[in-house]
Amino acid sequence: MLKGLRKGDPLTPFLYIIMAEGLTRLMRLRCFELASGLKTNFFKSCFGVVGIERSEVERFAHLLNCRLMEVPFMYMSISIGANPRLESTWRPIIGKIQKKLGSWKQSMLSMATRVCLIKFVLTSLPLFYLAFFKLSNKVAKQIVTI
Known part of the structure; x- marks a missing residue:
């Protein structure tokens, strides 16, 4: 029906x-x-x-x-109505990733701990955005180079 x-x-x-x-x-x-x-x-x-x-x-x-x-x-840290292809839409996430990495570089962490943090913390940061927006290749390359 x-x-x-x-x-x-x-x-x-x-x-x-x-x-x-x-x-x-x-x-x-x-x-x-x-x-x-x-x-x-x-x-x-x-x-x-x-x-x-x-x-x-x-x-x-x-x-x-x-x-x-x-x-x-x-709204809930997501830019509603923004163009997901623009880098400015992704700036908050890129900034969060850079901030996390910066704090980890300053602390005395072993390589295994850093890999574990990157694997589980940094990969989860963009997931909320990815539920709403499609990631452009340019932004993906920028995140990878960080």
Whole structure:
């Protein structure tokens, strides 16, 4: 069976479900505010979306009374909306690798310990980025030469 709407299905129930879901989340947020005494400050919050027209994003940000994030923006140390082929997108990871290697060079570690650290620590650093972006050959060569 295929997912989605079948031909001839009325849209009204589906639109109701979408709206009810959003309202339910707002009600849960309000219950949290009442129970904890904390309150969400939407004015401090930011709103950022990729792949939607700018006018729509501005409308949603105004509706929520949030600031609008400019693309590319950082979320969980990932540059959202950035071009993964550019070296600047990968600079944070390259900087982390250089910093780790620099600290290990200064300490008196045996060669076996350094190899072990490189194998397990440095190879895991770019994995989070690689889950989102495809690594370009230029950046891969730069990481290898470090």
